[in-house]
Amino acid sequence: MTHANDIDIFRREFCKLSISGLGIFALGGVSLLSSGCGGGGSSSAGTSAALTNDQIRNNALDIMRQTDLSPMLYESGNWSNGAYNDWIRYLTKQITETQYVTARSSSPYASYYPTLETYQFNQLPDTPVDYTLVYTSNARGYLDNRSDYNVLSHRFYYNNSDPLYLTTWINIMHDMMLRERNLVGQHYLDTSTGNGGNLLSMSFFLATLVYTLALFAKSTGRPTTGTGSGWGTNDIAAKPQSTALTDTQKALFPSDKILDIVKALINNYSAPFITYGVTNRPPNQKLTYIAWMAMLTHFFPDVIEVKNISGQVDSLMSAFLAQDTYRDGGVIEQSFNYSDDVINWLTRLQRLTSRSWSATASSAIESYWRQAAAICNPFGARPTMDIASWSTAPSTNIPTATFSQTSIAFPYSGFYIQRSDWSSNGAYMFLFSRRAAAGHYMPASNSIQVAAYGRTLLNVAAYHSYSGYSNCNAYLAESSTWKSTTIIVDGHSQSRGGSAANIQFDSNGNFQTVDPIRSRWGTSNVFDFMESTHDADYTYDPYTSKTNASTGVVHKRMIVFIRELKVWVIADYLIPTSGGNHNYTQIWRFPSPTNGGFDLSQVVVPTSGSLKRLYTNDTASGAVNLSIYQSAPQTITHASYFGSTDPNTLYGFDNTPNPTISGASSFSCDVHTTWSGNTAQAIISLLVPFQGSDGVTASSNTSSGSNAGLNAIINGNTINVSAIPATTAEQCAFTLAYTNSNGTQNVVIGDLATASASYMEFVHGTKQPLLVPSGFHWSTDGAGVLTANYTA
DSSP states (O other), rough: OOOOHHHHHHHHHHHHHHHHHHOOOTTTTTTTTTTTTTSSTTTTHHHHHSSSSHHHHHHHHEEEEESSSOOOOOOOHHHTTTTTHHHHHHHHTSOOOOHHHHOOOOOOOGGOOSSSGGGGGGTTTTTTOOOHHHHHHHHHHHHHHHHHHHHHHHOOOHHOOOOHHHHHHHHHHHHHHHHHHHHHOOTTTTTGGGGGGHHHHHHHHHHHHHHHHHHHHHTOOOOSSSSSSOOOOGGGGGSOOOOOOHHHHHTTTTTHHHHHHHHHHIIIHHHHHHTTTTOOOOHHHHHHHHHHHHHHHHHOOOOHHHHHHHHHHHHHHHHHHHHHHOTTSSSSSOOOHHHHHHHHHHHHHHTTTTTHHHHHHHHHHHHHEEEEHHHHTTTTTTOOOOTTTSOOOOOTTTTOOOOOOOOEETTTEEEEEEOOOTTTTSOOOEEEOOOOOOSSSSOTTEEEEEETTTTTOOOOOOBBBBSSOTHHHHHHHOOOOSSSSEEEEEOOOOOSOOTTTTBBBBBOOOBSSSSSSSSSSSEEESSSEEEEEEOOOOOEEETTTOOOOOOOOEEEEEEEETTTTTTEEEEEEESSSSSOOOOEEEEEEEOOOOOGGOOGGGOOOOOOOOOOOOOOOSSSSSSSEEEEEEEEEEEEEEEESOOOOTTTTTBBOOOOOOOTOOOOTTTTTTHHHHHHHESSSSEEEEEEEEESSSOOOEEEEOOOOTEEEEEEETEEEEEEEEOOOOOOGGGGEEEEEEEEEEEEEEEEETTTTOOOOOEOTTTTTTTOOOBOOOOOOEEEEHHHEEEOOOOO
């Protein structure tokens, strides 16, 4: 069945969207509407009309076979363990319905079996599917399962080369594309609703549909021996194929059905996804909206309906790269599992030849993996970010890179790394300065993650989730700040909004990626300095799931790394923006024993003294420990938690809690430093990783008035620190005098608005300014060594 009037219908509907205000398709001064509205047509219409459907199909198959589409889409364990085998056999009529029902009832994977089998899909093409049954019974399951079906069909086809899987897939997709929307009308898949979850599921299905069609084309006629499995983590199936298909092999792709599918994709879905591709949605959603259209315009350049959206798709891709990726390599959705997916899609799409945005996409991909390599901890894994966890296993998918600096700032993404060296025993700290972000996020601005001498010392709860878990839901939920090493105000987690210091939106409310965060940075042979400000308030209570009134408090964190001692000095400032007393909780999160951390008995909490020493006490031979010396003008107290069962204080978890286990697999030690006040506050923390003794022979609290002060002697070197709070975060001051065998060297931090007020001063009389980065770019020497530069 063909649709001679498809293009006219498409143009009319597209113009309606534009006129109604749904289609304000302009980005960067480039109109996203083609000249098809109001008359006229494509200059290539005659060329397309001159080609037969078989010729168009043949050209498309050649393009698909020649295009590198690696990396492969994700591999599910339930695909490789056979959980879906009976379902696929049923859909391909290899087993009867009776056999399928029996297999499902006796299978340990019965809960994984999708819902497609009950709606006559195995009777196609003879009996059309009744889609009203589909949507009435299990709409979401149907939608998600058919995305799996796309990839699984190719998996089975690739593994045994049986055309049955290809023919069945084409019949099912053909029926879906031509009939479901016409039969159902306003239903779960109606993209006009704008529901983010629905749109993502639908666009992912469409992307897997187009991607799977290309994989089928690539896998047809493949050699049956000597090529490897080619599936899952192996990209052989997605790599270019050099041999041409025979006429018999091309006939496996009936041209009329293939072009019906392509035209239905455009006519049913392109207009709404172009609309939503312009809006401020999470980048993984936006890119998936665009991905299927970008692939279609590459694979089917001879189809007039496809040609009519090609320019619009290019404009959307250019806008996506400008708005949703940072020039230092970051992605505005700061969750590595989601941003990895974005980069994987960009990797596939940037290979689509002759696109105006291909070079920009390639640059974004390169910058992303450079950033990933630069922020890795000493064990080769990235720090925890949202639901992507820090483990001791290396991130093997990150390309290797060599850097001239050990400490590197990413002032657009809000990632700051201080390290002594690149060895697995080096001292390492990650500071997260959260920007307002689309999609999933970790409300842990100003949080730190620390490792030294081969051991993780401070981290973020390793396995949190979107909503948490049954017996510590609030603690591990995505919206909770309690699971990170930062500060809580009045018992409330950080609000989701963006920080004014970390400006994120332009005057039209669109994401803005052109300005770096307003935080100073510096690195030298003696000191490293970094800072971060959270001024987006604290209003969320994860224990009641309620948003409370504004706390009106700003938190600023300054950190100096004394490189030769491998110690850190942290100054925290809490600045109320309105009257009233506030309660502050400074969280120190130690990793769990099962993740190489500490049990409750190995974390010693101070109970007295004006200078407090919190420390770990692992007495095993060669064990690495951490001392935290704390001083403040106010009274501070400490409490520790380890798998707490109090429903109001469910702290101390590092893993998915299992109520049937006593706790060894999931508990970790949290220590809370608490105090209160109604004026600007400051507290100093000296972090000393060590093996054997921490080397601190003298220490004292030198606080005076509202200023926090600390003196310490470490291995014969003297540290004198003062943290001076102010009424604004920009005016908070800090001084550090460090005396070693060379003499006294200083760090002076003054008003952020005065560039000359902040510097590192060395014994040979030079001052190194500590400035806010004005940009970011990499330079490379002849040996490929990368240097981060903080100018535009």
